[in-house]
Amino acid sequence: MRIILGFVWLLVVLVFSYACQVQELPLPTSADNAAAVRAYLNKLGYADSLIVDAGEYFVVEGDMRFPKDRKVPNLTGALEEQAWEDRDALIERYNRIRNIRVWAQPEIAPIAGHVMQAMQMWNNAGSSIRFVNAPNRFDRDITIYNGTIDGPDAVGESNLPLLGKPGRDIVLDVAKIRVMPDNIKKVLIAHEFGHTIGFRHTDWRRFGEPNSVDIPAVPGADAASIMNAVYIVSSNSNLTGLSAKDKLAVKALYPSAPYSLYFDPTSIPVILRWKGPYHRIAGFQIVHSTIQRGIEVDNPVFTIQTSDGRAGSYTFRYRRCACTTGGGLLNVKVRILYTDNGVSPWSAMASVRIQ
Ligand SMILES: [Zn+2]
Incomplete structure (x- = not known):
């Protein structure tokens, strides 16, 4: 029995558009950068009246400190209307x-x-x-x-x-x-x-x-x-x-591995959902095993080049190709591929019976 699964498409739900990538600014002089840091705080929603100037740094919300000599993200790009708990703040x-x-x-x-x-x-x-x-x-x-x-x-x-x-x-x-x-x-x-x-x-x-x-x-x-x-x-x-x-x-x-893997039993083709990090990632790696002549065989690991999910929720859609000759049990596990090419441990296994 052989089951070959094809990758149709990945449902990517964007929380924010990253069409404008955040770029590091060249290091300005300290005098210039105090203004840039203040402008950054203004952009995040802090009026000047909420920003305490404490000499070498600004303080907001009582205990959050922003040194005046630090680099700040490009204010003209992706940070428009973003909140602090966005992917640049993780x-x-x-x-x-x-x-x-x-x-x-x-x-x-x-x-x-x-x-x-x-x-x-x-x-x-x-x-x-x-x-x-x-x-x-x-x-x-x-x-x-x-x-x-x-x-x-x-x-x-x-x-x-x-x-x-x-x-x-x-x-x-x-x-x-x-x-x-x-x-x-x-x-x-x-x-x-x-x-x-x-x-x-x-x-x-x-x-x-x-x-x-x-x-x-x-x-x-x-x-x-x-x-x-x-x-x-x-x-x-x-x-x-x-x-x-x-x-x-x-x-x-910051989950230690993907979790809550879930096959939607009503969906055709097969849809796999799971939970993952909120921060920016390079993608996920997925491996599935099938039973061939009574022996469980791991198929090659493949990588999804994606990074964005709504509140850490991700979806992947399979389809069976025409060469599938019968049903079988599909076992799948997923791991996180980080932006520095690090990988998390594998998730727990999820299974679905292909009819
Ligand atoms: Zn605090």
Whole structure:
């Protein structure tokens, strides 16, 4: 029995048009770039009245910091009307998602143990995210500085990812944090790490924070989220780590492998659906096995060159070609092909009986 499956077409649902690719701007002078960073923040929905000028950087929403010397995406292209949780505000390379190198200044030493616990919170959430200690100060993605943070409730500031890279800086007010209860120390630090991988505030509507997008996998309010506004987190003495929805959310953004493979039993031709990352990817690889003379045979892996799915949902359509001579059980599994050619583990197997 031989079943040959042909690839007809892939249903690609675009969330945003990337016809205009985001391009890195040449490094401008620092004076020029402060204006560019402010313009970028304006473009994202922050009026000048919401942007705090703190010398070498701007601060928005109380704890998100934008250094004036950083490159910003091309404002004339794809960012028109996009939200923060778009694909430029998530990490995309597999060898970075799996190895986010964190370097802490020596002044962080009094709370270094809590920094490590905060990293472990995210590492143990079941997603592909892994924070690690940087091997040296030259090979680092995130730098943690000690700094004085103004305001009675604010104890830290950090960046969102830009251009597929983790947020670059975390500033922690060590003097304020070290006198807090241990559980609050680690969740507040974990909150800042959450921004560096693309999380906005869970309760953004309460404060009218612009251009946030809900993560569809986790609808509804979540009082236990460590990504609520900082003063909400610090006033909740029961918090000890990520909430159940925080974990679901990071697994939706950065799943360790494709999941929820599903054959639509009513569709002809066969349609396979699954869930995958929200960030930009190179595509997926698919392998299917068939039973030939009673022996299960893996067919060659083939690659779909696609990257966009609505809220991480993807669809692939098969058809049987004319040479199919009989029915059989089709077993399929899928893995993620990242933009740096990294591949995820295979998904669980899904099966469908071809009549
Ligand atoms: Zn925050």
